[in-house]
Amino acid sequence: MGRVNFGVSAFFIFCLLGLSANAKVFNIGSKPGCDITKALLKAFNEACQFPTKSTVLIPKGEYKLGEIEMTGPCKAPIRIALQGTVKADGNAVHSEKWIAFRNIDGFKLNGGGVFDGEGNAAWRVNNCHHTWKCKKLPISIRFDFVTNAKIRGITSLDAKHFHINVIGAKNMTFEEVKIVAPAESPNTDGIHVGRSDGIKIINSFISTGDDCVSVGDGMKNLLVERVTCGPGHGISIGSLGRYGHEQDVMGIKIVNCTLQETDNGLRIKTWPTAACSTSASDIHFENILLKNVSNPILIDQEYCPWNQCDKKKASTIKLSKISFKNIRGTSGNKDAVKLLCSKGHPCQNVELGNINIKYTGADGPATFQCSNVSPKLMGTQVPKACSSPVTKPLK
Ligand SMILES: *[C@@H]1O[C@H](CO)[C@@H](O)[C@H](O)[C@H]1NC(C)=O
Ligand SMILES: *[C@@H]1O[C@H](CO)[C@@H](O)[C@H](O)[C@H]1NC(C)=O
Ligand SMILES: *[C@@H]1O[C@H](CO)[C@@H](O)[C@H](O)[C@H]1NC(C)=O
Numbered sequence: 001m002g003r004v005n006f007g008v009s010a011f012f013i014f015c016l017l018g019l020s021a022n023a024k025v026f027n028i029g030s031k032p033g034c035d036i037t038k039a040l041l042k043a044f045n046e047a048c049q050f051p052t053k054s055t056v057l058i059p060k061g062e063y064k065l066g067e068i069e070m071t072g073p074c075k076a077p078i079r080i081a082l083q084g085t086v087k088a089d090g091n092a093v094h095s096e097k098w099i100a101f102r103n104i105d106g107f108k109l110n111g112g113g114v115f116d117g118e119g120n121a122a123w124r125v126n127n128c129h130h131t132w133k134c135k136k137l138p139i140s141i142r143f144d145f146v147t148n149a150k151i152r153g154i155t156s157l158d159a160k161h162f163h164i165n166v167i168g169a170k171n172m173t174f175e176e177v178k179i180v181a182p183a184e185s186p187n188t189d190g191i192h193v194g195r196s197d198g199i200k201i202i203n204s205f206i207s208t209g210d211d212c213v214s215v216g217d218g219m220k221n222l223l224v225e226r227v228t229c230g231p232g233h234g235i236s237i238g239s240l241g242r243y244g245h246e247q248d249v250m251g252i253k254i255v256n257c258t259l260q261e262t263d264n265g266l267r268i269k270t271w272p273t274a275a276c277s278t279s280a281s282d283i284h285f286e287n288i289l290l291k292n293v294s295n296p297i298l299i300d301q302e303y304c305p306w307n308q309c310d311k312k313k314a315s316t317i318k319l320s321k322i323s324f325k326n327i328r329g330t331s332g333n334k335d336a337v338k339l340l341c342s343k344g345h346p347c348q349n350v351e352l353g354n355i356n357i358k359y360t361g362a363d364g365p366a367t368f369q370c371s372n373v374s375p376k377l378m379g380t381q382v383p384k385a386c387s388s389p390v391t392k393p394l395k
Pocket of ligand 2 (some may be wrong): 225255286
């Protein structure tokens, strides 16, 4: 008898443990077609207060979703499974974001679903791509101070402004993410990251109207690997130095990526009238395939759109330890390589190895220009590398 009892209760305890090892599911419980803003917030808050792992489920189907902030800290790791499609209100333009995830540690977002920002109507009436003095449209998805997180297998469509913005993250991975908006949609950066430590963007597809991945100040340890970009404006570090109180950028690795039909390729841009003197270092681009990419390799320390600054001033952002290796394919214009470094702070330790960029336009062949930099060259150099004039730093 005693033995049997022991066996039964051991089995019972095993089952209890088994159950608690699986996440508790909080279904939004709404019908397709409904506005789920309140239901999602309620499900999130309940899950967030649940003492063990939980999942918030948005099942298959199309739903409307208004502006929402899902804020931790939560009591245990939390997952949002988006299986359906959530659609923003195309006319809701008076906010800085559509969806925000804030202060969550141990976060997963997956499920194969779609965030549709319904940007079309908003793009037409917005003029932020022509002037600074404009009302910014909402960013589709913000991750603010989210740590130990994995975002996998979701799609962002037609964001009104940036698709995804990340700030204050630690240890965050984006994998198999798909981002789509028309080439002519304004300011629809794919993933913007800044002031974070340890972000990976892996095996993803980003086709949009602005930068594919853009890197803001304070970004440390970013890996972008097996990402296909285009159309759009390519991968950009910066712009840096426009504002005061910026932080250094370091440890950026872009590897095994493809850029197709983008307006820029691999770019580092800093403002000439730098409001601060920070640095950007340890930035490596390796194994990149270019398909008809304009300005494939570009360091621009005279970045000054709409003449918002005095181009004669030197950028005070110090660029160092930068490499471009195995960069091959076709350019969409003759400016294949342009390394325009600051006359106040020439770039240090710039390396180019196995560059093979072809341009077949009538105004060709491709060119390689540099100023205030003396790059170390290895392997193939097509086009022929500059003879690297270095001017002395300004006193
Ligand atoms: C990073 O986050 C993942 C969750 O996506 C977690 O499994 C992993 O343990 C974290 N790594 C560290 C070093 O904390
Ligand atoms: C890039 O991909 C190749 C195989 O396609 C692999 O051998 C290499 O390790 C990858 N490079 C990096 C830096 O991940
Ligand atoms: C390259 O891109 C330009 C636009 O930047 C386009 O006009 C041209 O047709 C493209 N060329 C090829 C060969 O696809």
